[in-house]
Amino acid sequence: MQETPQALPEVTLIQMITARWVSQAIAVAARLGIADLLGDGPQSCAELAAKAGAHTGSLYRLLRALSSVGIFAEDVAEDGTEAGQARFRLTPLAEPLCANTPGSLRGVAIMFGEPWSVQPWGDLLRSVQTGETAFDRAFGIGAFDYFSQHPDTGKIFEQSMNGFTALSADAVLAAYDFSAFRTLVDVAGGHGILLAAILRNYPSLQGILFDAPQVVAGSRKVLEAAGLADRCVSVGGDFFASLPQGGDAYLMKNIIHDWDSERCIAILRNCRRAVAANGKLLIVDAVIEPGNAPAFGKLMDLEMLVMTQGGRERTAAEFRTLLDAAGFHLTRIVPTPSPFSIVEGAPA
Numbered sequence: 381m382q383e384t385p386q387a388l389p390e391v392t393l394i395q396m397i398t399a400r401w402v403s404q405a406i407a408v409a410a411r412l413g414i415a416d417l418l419g420d421g422p423q424s425c426a427e428l429a430a431k432a433g434a435h436t437g438s439l440y441r442l443l444r445a446l447s448s449v450g451i452f453a454e455d456v457a458e459d460g461t462e463a464g465q466a467r468f469r470l471t472p473l474a475e476p477l478c479a480n481t482p483g484s485l486r487g488v489a490i491m492f493g494e495p496w497s498v499q500p501w502g503d504l505l506r507s508v509q510t511g512e513t514a515f516d517r518a519f520g521i522g523a524f525d526y527f528s529q530h531p532d533t534g535k536i537f538e539q540s541m542n543g544f545t546a547l548s549a550d551a552v553l554a555a556y557d558f559s560a561f562r563t564l565v566d567v568a569g570g571h572g573i574l575l576a577a578i579l580r581n582y583p584s585l586q587g588i589l590f591d592a593p594q595v596v597a598g599s600r601k602v603l604e605a606a607g608l609a610d611r612c613v614s615v616g617g618d619f620f621a622s623l624p625q626g627g628d629a630y631l632m633k634n635i636i637h638d639w640d641s642e643r644c645i646a647i648l649r650n651c652r653r654a655v656a657a658n659g660k661l662l663i664v665d666a667v668i669e670p671g672n673a674p675a676f677g678k679l680m681d682l683e684m685l686v687m688t689q690g691g692r693e694r695t696a697a698e699f700r701t702l703l704d705a706a707g708f709h710l711t712r713i714v715p716t717p718s719p720f721s722i723v724e725g726a727p728a
Contacts, residue, residue, distance in 0.1 A: 405446050406477070407493020410486045414443070414452070415477035418470045422455060426464035436464045443468050451477075483546040487539030496526070496533060500686040507686050514686040522689050524638075528594075538595065541570050544634060549577040551718035552664060558582050558629070561660070565590060565627035567619055567651065568635045572599040574664075575631075576606040587612035588624050619647050623654040630655050633664035633720075637680075640690025641702060648706030652727060661708050661725035664716075668695045676719035699723050 409415070412432040417423065425443065429436040440463035447454040451474045455467040470478075476485040491497055500507075500514035507514045515523050527534035558564065558578055565588040566575040572589045579587050587608070589599055593616030603609050615624050620643070623630070630651045636644050651661055666677025677693045684691035694702070700710045708725035715721050 401445075402449055404493055404498075405442055406451060406489045408442060409446060409451070410477050410489035411493065412439075413479065414468075415470060415474050415486070416479055418452070418468065418474070419478055422467045422469035424464065425466045425468065428468065429464075440464070440466055446474075483543075485543045485547070487536065487541075488543040491536050491540035494533070494536060497687075504682070504686055513689050516689065523687050534594075538570060538598070541634070542573055545570060545573045548633065548664065548716070548718045548720050549574050551716035551720065552633075552722065553577060553581055555714050555716040556662070556722050558585060561585060561629040563588065563627045564629045564631060565624055565654070567591075567623060567630055567632045567647075569631070569633070570595060570599075572596075572602045572612065572614070574633055575612065576602055576608055579608050579611055580606060585611070588627060589614045590617060590619070590624055592616060592618070619650060621650075623650045625654045626656065627654065628656040628659040629662060630659070631662045631664070635665075636663050636702070637665050637684055637693055638688050638691045640692075641705075643690070644702050645705045648702060648708065652707040655727060657727060659727065660711075661703070661723075663699070663723040663725070664720050665723065666693045666719055667699065667713055667721040667723065668693050670695075680719075696723075704728070 412434060414428060414432060417428055417431050425440045426436050428434070428443075429439045432439070443452050444454060444466075446452050447468065450471055452468050453471050455469065475481060476483060477489060478484060479486050496515075496519065499518050503514035503517060506512065506517070513522070515526075519526055521529070527537050552574065559582060561582075562584075563586045564575065564578060566572065568591050569575050569589045570591060572587075575587045575589055579585055589596055589603075589612055591599075596614040596616050599614045600609070603612050603614070617623070632647075632651075636647070639647070648661070655661065666675075666680060668677050668681070669675065681693040684693060696710075696713055699713075703710050703723075703725045707728050709728045711724045711726050713721050713723050
């Protein structure tokens with residue numbers, strides 16, 4: 381039997397070079413809500429264009445391109461059907477783009493297509509040359525201050541973080557046993573999606589959701605829908621100032637990677653002041669491993685380079701250094717079936 385020829389290195393490389401074509405096309409489809417429109421079954425491109433407010437021919441080209449990489453599928457007619465009559469349907473890869481599906485990634489897709497998200501990457505060269513933050517150069521302020529000053533943008537960012545959280549919640553639950561804890565404090569826990577998932581699985585556990593006041597204001601709907609309003613308290617505040625006292629576990633997902641070492645230590649010291657003497661610190665982040673194997677965290681580290689003021693993904697040794705400086709010792713690193721691991725610490 382004849383072997384399938386291997387792709388030339390140049391072909392693989394050109395696919396990598398042009399990868400933004402795919403991510404930007406996904407973002408547009410997400411923004412137009414195409415996956416939701418196809419939720420009840422296949423539709424013609426003309427029907428989709430009318431409902432989405434799009435140009436029929438251009439939408440056809442977008443969906444044809446996405447169908448070629450497995451996101452949507454075109455039911456191709458042999459008689460050369462015109463663009464408007466071509467019919468498209470959902471695929472497993474497209475289903476997470478539906479807004480209300482469990483684990484929806486629609487917000488993530490939209491965020492990575494937003495101009496404020498794309499523009500800093502155009503200045504990656506200067507960030508590599510100087511170490512400066514591309515986002516700050518482009519917009520004159522840091523990303524988190526920008527989100528505060530532009531509520532619509534901040535909402536898009538929050539929705540994307542909800543998507544990342546939904547992606548990792550099942551993985552965290554599969555990897556870690558929370559049964560030893562009485563009160564879990566989710567630091568910068570957004571709308572409470574991860575905390576709610578943990579509380580549902582551990583009925584005797586109490587929760588404290590902590591984030592900026594304008595963020596935790598959006599948590600009530602999540603907690604009430606999960607039937608957890610009586611087991612979880614939402615507290616607004618600033619994690620650089622102080623944290624709720626008395627929890628026996630303090631959880632942070634994708635928070636430490638946003639900040640430079642000095643500010644990470646400030647957050648962790650506040651955790652150390654607040655945690656019970658026999659408590660635990662749980663950091664859910666990518667942990668950079670040595671070697672050349674494909675690693676989501678090594679690419680996400682470049683997102684931190686261009687978007688944040690000193691944020692980065694870290695190795696186990698770098699996490700150990702942070703924890704030591706904040707009065708913790710690193711007890712173990714628990715891998716999960718996701719790009720993220722759980723870095724566990726205990727008071728030193």
